[in-house]
Amino acid sequence: MQIKTMDESRSLERPESALPGPIRRTALHDTLVNRLRDMIIEGHLSPGTRLNEGQLGQMLGVSRTPLREAIKYLASEGLVELVPSRGAVVKRFGAKDVQDMLLVLGTLEELAAKLACAIASEEGIAEIRGLHDRMVQHYKAGDRLEYYKLNQNIHTAIVALSGNAPLAEIHAMLQTRLKRIRFIGHEGPEKWAAAVAEHEEMIEALEARDQQRLAAVLGRHLTNAWERVRGAI
Amino acid sequence: MQIKTMDESRSLERPESALPGPIRRTALHDTLVNRLRDMIIEGHLSPGTRLNEGQLGQMLGVSRTPLREAIKYLASEGLVELVPSRGAVVKRFGAKDVQDMLLVLGTLEELAAKLACAIASEEGIAEIRGLHDRMVQHYKAGDRLEYYKLNQNIHTAIVALSGNAPLAEIHAMLQTRLKRIRFIGHEGPEKWAAAVAEHEEMIEALEARDQQRLAAVLGRHLTNAWERVRGAI
């Protein structure tokens, strides 16, 4: 076998058009990945079920080829499991898996908190304060779904403030895996209130750039998250 | 319907898939993923180069379809980047990316160290001691490649001792991304000796189940790793 180094394609600098991007050309791949992810997270594809390619492709209006590629992508993300000659099945998480993931997630968020306190811009912090305020409004209105979405966004935004791209990427992956679990965990009013209070403290610590306090409350927040979902598994 | 959880087929020692190998028992997908990974890590596909599907498929003896699926998998792993209408290019890491990844890797290893000290079995620790001793032998023999492999294996094994599967998985992903970088970083004799000494201290701390010391030396080890490779980027 001859493996020769492939000829170097030249610079290939991507246009990197950040903002002016109309949703003009979105590759089908991304669309499929997102739709499949949503179907798994929202429970339309429950854990353990096999992903029938023909059926699923017809349902989504695409052929099997791009669908299979999307499934392989999700497999690497850890949402589905590839079984030889038998296709893909939605991965199921046991209680220990969830606990382990929350532990890692908490550690990553603590790291992100330290970095964010050190280097975040004032605008970035203000943005998170804005997200938080909107989240509180949804909480007062009793809108669980919107609350939930903003909650996730806040955690993601804090990690993004760390300026560490790989950290943000891994955090997003773990959060995605846990979304399905959290989707189930419907905590009672008192625990919900406690979660909101923790968030308030988080924002205050961030605004004060208090690394220790932010890391501590994040750790507590994740521990409590485990308490909230442990019954639902 | 029973779902049996398949065990890891990720072996440490890959049989270095021979060319005429009609090993049709393993799924082609895994084979392709591994071979592409190796080609990227070992530099046969340098960062920035486009992955030409036709050419690569012919080179590897497969058609484009399974190759594309493998590429999508690697994209989710972060080794290649998908550019719409232009295929996949080998991701290039800047100095900051490497530094960021090492920071996350260090944090994860510190977490793993704490867990491992708490729950590892004596056999598990003894096994790592064995790996370490073999590594030292290769060091004394001046065999860089074998030393390097055992070095990676030791870190992987420590993380595995934590008993936290998601942690191990993410750690492996990051380590894979960094393999290409470390493959380049040929440190001089004195730094090499320092690295070995750090490893010796790691093992001692693990055998003593000293969480603080193990976490500390792991952090120092990763910081030094950054010093060793920063020139090569």
Add this chain to the structure above:
DNA sequence: ACGGAAAATGCTGCATACAGAATACAAAAG
């Protein structure tokens, strides 16, 4: 000669087609 537009080439993205494996079902033997 020089600049620019239009044709040409190569590659990706997607759909379809085909072969082999796994499962389900049915019939026959104990």
Add this chain to the structure above:
DNA sequence: CTTTTGTATTCTGTATGCAGCATTTTCCGT
């Protein structure tokens, strides 16, 4: 009635073909 075996169907795994986009080359006008 249970078990086993042979067959049929469904689904996965892989190959191939075609259309569209990106880039390069060519050719014409100035």
